[in-house]
Amino acid sequence: MDKLLIKGGVRLSGEISISGAKNAALPILAGTLLASEPVTISNVPHLKDVATTITLLQSMGVEVTFDDRLNVEADARNVPVRRAPYELVKTMRASILVLGPLLTRFGEADVSLPGGCAIGARPVNLHVQGLQAMGAKVTVENGFIKARTRRLKAAHIVFDTVTVTGTENLMMAAALADGETVLENAAREPEVIDLASFMIAMGAKISGAGTSTVRIEGVESLGGTSYEVLPDRIETGTYLVAAAMTGGRIRLKRAAPKDLEAVLIKLGEAGAEIKTGKDWVELDMHGKRPRAVSIKTLPYPGFPTDMQAQFCAMNSIADGVGTITETIFENRFQHVLELQRMGANIRIEGNVAVCTGVDKLTAAPVMATDLRASAGLVLAGLAAEGDTLVDRIYHVDRGYERIEEKLRQLGAEIRRVPR
Numbered sequence: 059m060d061k062l063l064i065k066g067g068v069r070l071s072g073e074i075s076i077s078g079a080k081n082a083a084l085p086i087l088a089g090t091l092l093a094s095e096p097v098t099i100s101n102v103p104h105l106k107d108v109a110t111t112i113t114l115l116q117s118m119g120v121e122v123t124f125d126d127r128l129n130v131e132a133d134a135r136n137v138p139v140r141r142a143p144y145e146l147v148k149t150m151r152a153s154i155l156v157l158g159p160l161l162t163r164f165g166e167a168d169v170s171l172p173g174g175c176a177i178g179a180r181p182v183n184l185h186v187q188g189l190q191a192m193g194a195k196v197t198v199e200n201g202f203i204k205a206r207t208r209r210l211k212a213a214h215i216v217f218d219t220v221t222v223t224g225t226e227n228l229m230m231a232a233a234l235a236d237g238e239t240v241l242e243n244a245a246r247e248p249e250v251i252d253l254a255s256f257m258i259a260m261g262a263k264i265s266g267a268g269t270s271t272v273r274i275e276g277v278e279s280l281g282g283t284s285y286e287v288l289p290d291r292i293e294t295g296t297y298l299v300a301a302a303m304t305g306g307r308i309r310l311k312r313a314a315p316k317d318l319e320a321v322l323i324k325l326g327e328a329g330a331e332i333k334t335g336k337d338w339v340e341l342d343m344h345g346k347r348p349r350a351v352s353i354k355t356l357p358y359p360g361f362p363t364d365m366q367a368q369f370c371a372m373n374s375i376a377d378g379v380g381t382i383t384e385t386i387f388e389n390r391f392q393h394v395l396e397l398q399r400m401g402a403n404i405r406i407e408g409n410v411a412v413c414t415g416v417d418k419l420t421a422a423p424v425m426a427t428d429l430r431a432s433a434g435l436v437l438a439g440l441a442a443e444g445d446t447l448v449d450r451i452y453h454v455d456r457g458y459e460r461i462e463e464k465l466r467q468l469g470a471e472i473r474r475v476p477r
């Protein structure tokens with residue numbers, strides 16, 4: 059298992075390009091199952107989760123190629139196997155995204171239940187209830203969700219909780235259903251809009267994506283298209299925090315700063331000077347130490363839970379006291395225990411972490427526990443005094459494309475060390 063070795067204390071500076079968004083690429087790849095003709099998707103990031111999704115599609119019989127220029131070609135004209143096995147689902151919960159497309163196009167889908175997850179219970183009950191409301195018969199047998207239907211029927215669905223992949227799954231299911239489905243209290247994330255735009259390009263009839271009411275008029279079939287995945291707002295935010303924590307100045311190209319407002323506002327509060335254009339963002343910390351900020355995670359357009367660990371790392375070396383309130387996932391503070399081992403002064407009270415900034419963190423061997431927690435640890439290592447060794451970085455590789463190369467481009471002293 060690879061580790062990352064980081065020599066902290068370098069002020070980041072320079073320019074890098076942002077990759078395509080993981081959380082848009084995964085549903086779009088699942089969405090290729092809806093198409094009766096080949097599709098091409100560009101700006102697909104080379105990530106572990108993308109590779110897992112491609113393996114999953116291939117295991118069903120979809121013909122998929124992924125080239126070095128970030129293009130995926132998927133031909134789902136024939137999909138003889140309508141099943142997502144446990145071995146793949148257990149490594150990536152987003153595998154649940156094949157449930158809606160398989161069921162609506164072929165009338166059957168067997169998807170292994172995801173099981174426990176390092177960041178809390180993360181159930182899929184709302185996905186299942188939505189499909190049942192559309193007329194599907196759903197049972198759980200031998201650890202699999204088994205869904206069957208003739209043709210799904212349109213339904214009026216009000217989500218109990220805002221769910222991103224739940225909204226995406228039902229949007230895909232409704233695309234080939236009979237009649238107009240309405241999803242209320244839908245997730246408004248930019249990645250939901252990206253999936254809808256991809257589906258519209260294939261011939262789906264969707265309106266309201268990006269608002270809390272999405273309407274989907276079912277069609278008989280969807281065709282081929284070429285589609286480019288939007289930039290990753292979480293990767294963008296992560297590098298911006300890295301620069302802020304090291305007093306640096308960076309410019310990120312091929313980004314979409316309009317999707318990152320809540321994060322940019324908080325970085326401004328922390329003392330960063332931010333400039334944005336349509337597809338770039340610049341952060342200049344002018345060598346200063348960040349001020350502590352308080353955040354509360356919320357569904358989009360609120361502050362993203364996927365940026366919580368990074369801000370926790372920043373607060374741990376900031377000037378003052380900042381509180382972090384996590385409202386989306388229980389048990390998403392594992393990075394705090396590791397940050398404490400680096401000298402951070404953080405107290406957890408229920409779903410609130412109270413961070414009192416210390417003058418400096420000191421390097422220590424630390425362990426990544428989930429994707430975003432591991433990003434927080436890498437950032438802490440960049441700002442710490444000494445050599446930090448981050449173990450279990452397969453978590454990082456699930457969501458960050460070539461993280462050590464990009465950070466080196468910004469001047470960081472970081473390298474991957476094989477075990």
Ligand code: UD1
Pocket residue numbers: 081084151152179180181182183184185186219220221222223224249363364386387388
């Ligand atoms: C997606 C993102 C993930 C992000 C999260 C929240 C992808 C592939 N992943 O995850 O990076 O951290 O959104 O922004 O896009 N819930 C239920 N029942 C359900 C579904 C969800 O109770 O059927 C609850 C969850 O336990 C959680 C909340 O709803 O408390 C939000 O979860 P959800 O938006 O579904 O997260 P994911 O879509 O899994």
